[in-house]
Amino acid sequence: MSFRHLVLVVVIAMGAMPAVAADINARRLITDDCTGCHGNEVFSRQDRTVSSMPGLKARVRNCTAVAGVDWSTDEVRAVIEYLNERYYDF
């Protein structure tokens, strides 16, 4: 199998597993763009402020705005899903 074919197979496989791809992507986005003001500890601390899915969406939108990141709608959604799966569980 040539390298070009291998790349194609990997791309198709990733397309078939959007959740997994989104997870990896979201973790990287958070590490790269979201650690300027707080770390991951705010998502799991005892007195965390987010208490609902709409609240989480609003908070992430707010934070992406103040962070000045240039994320796509899909990237924002992937991060919200990742935070919910990993920390909040709404």
Ligand code: HEC
């Ligand atoms: C400019 C500073 C800043 C940056 C950059 C930032 N945040 Fe925040 N974030 C805050 C502040 C301030 C709070 C509220 C902390 C508190 O209540 O003590 C917060 C809280 C949060 C919470 C709620 C935690 C809880 O209490 O449940 C989430 C979720 C969150 N941020 C996500 C993000 C994400 C995703 C990014 C990356 C786009 C990000 N933040 C980057 C300032 C920032």
